Amino acid sequence: MHIEHSEFQDQLLRGLAHKMNNILSLFHGYLGLLMDDKQLDAATLAGLARIKEGAGAASELMDRAGSLARPSSLIWREINLCDFLRCLKPSFTSYLRQKSTLEINCSDEVPHIWADMSHLRVATLEIVRNACEASPKGGVVTITAAAESPVPLGLSSAAQPITWLSLTVTDHGPGIPPHLTEKVFSPFFTTKQKQNAAGLGLTVALGLVQRMGGVVRIDSQPGHTAVRLLLPSRSETM
Ligand SMILES: Nc1ncnc2c1ncn2[C@@H]1O[C@H](COP(=O)(O)OP(=O)(O)OP(=O)(O)O)[C@@H](O)[C@H]1O
Ligand SMILES: [Mg+2]
Structure with missing residues (x-):
């Protein structure tokens, strides 16, 4: 989408x-x-x-x-993903259901990324919030930052050498049925009964990530869902 x-x-x-x-x-x-x-x-x-x-x-x-409306310009800056995730940890933790835990995997080898801090923050929070909401009681939500090498399928960087970085959020909830993997990005699409679920999280995350030149990929089956934000470390949109 x-x-x-x-x-x-x-x-x-x-x-x-x-x-x-x-x-x-x-x-x-x-x-x-x-x-x-x-x-x-x-x-x-x-x-x-x-x-x-x-x-x-x-x-x-x-x-x-x-936040979906494009601001006149993005504010690009160099971000250390490990520090970024560490700073957001209290917010991530506030989304966790009872007895669930959060694991952050990020090593110093992960290259810094050039991105708009506010976009990256909002997109990451939306994805983590979904994972925490889907996670079963006592489940573990994992956030992993990594450099993507080789370049992920469909993201050819032949014209311009770009390093792709990923933030992958994994949970062990019920998963997203295959017929919904595109639909979940539509504005106001929700399967949640909770009051205030607007069905906007993935729409917002996708919109912000695309603006930074990236993509969002979902790999889901019952018991294992991985939502991956893939971002070029230097965007053509800069
Ligand atoms: N990690 C996940 N596991 C299972 N289903 C998910 C997951 N992430 C998203 N979904 C599905 O995608 C739908 C859309 O997600 P989205 O974040 O856009 O809206 P929402 O979470 O329902 O509402 P809101 O984000 O506005 O509170 C969810 O209702 C749910 O069906
Ligand atoms: Mg959501």
Whole structure:
């Protein structure tokens, strides 16, 4: 799947996310004030808390949708993937289900990558969040950073010598059935029952990775799913 961008759509999405977030922060502010009222009965307070939660979820949704809109330029910088993963570890851990564990494999031999830090961060978090949500109780989620040599199939770099790097996130959950491996990238596609599952994680991850010149590959069977972000260490889009 390839995500197409048009300047008009990007502008519209960015503008919408910005305006909606302004409105939602007003909601938050006023709800906070109302909820400070000590005279409120429990039922009213609970109702206000639900509205506040809804406003928070809407705000997160707008942020994620907004991150899909192409910014005027990416900020390319050299990133040490091991440090990057180490810094994000607390966020990864916060997604883990009870008794599940996280393993990070990254050696100093992994070359640095040139990428947009914020894009890489959001894409990685979305993939890890999915793996943690799919992981069975007590399961292990693994994140592995590696240099890809030889160049992965379909990513010929004949015209330009590029080192490809990968971040692979593995879990031992139920897997993605073969007939859904393309569909899961579609906006708003979700199989999750949980409230607030918008079906945006993979769409966002794919959009951001593609913008950095990379691809997302899924290799899944029941009990073993590996989602791989493949990125050129120096992108043609720089
Ligand atoms: N590691 C995984 N194991 C099993 N299924 C997965 C995995 N990652 C993604 N999926 C499937 O892909 C679907 C789409 O994922 P995506 O991240 O886009 O949305 P979501 O996780 O359902 O919702 P959101 O990310 O908005 O909370 C999921 O609903 C699930 O069916
Ligand atoms: Mg998700």
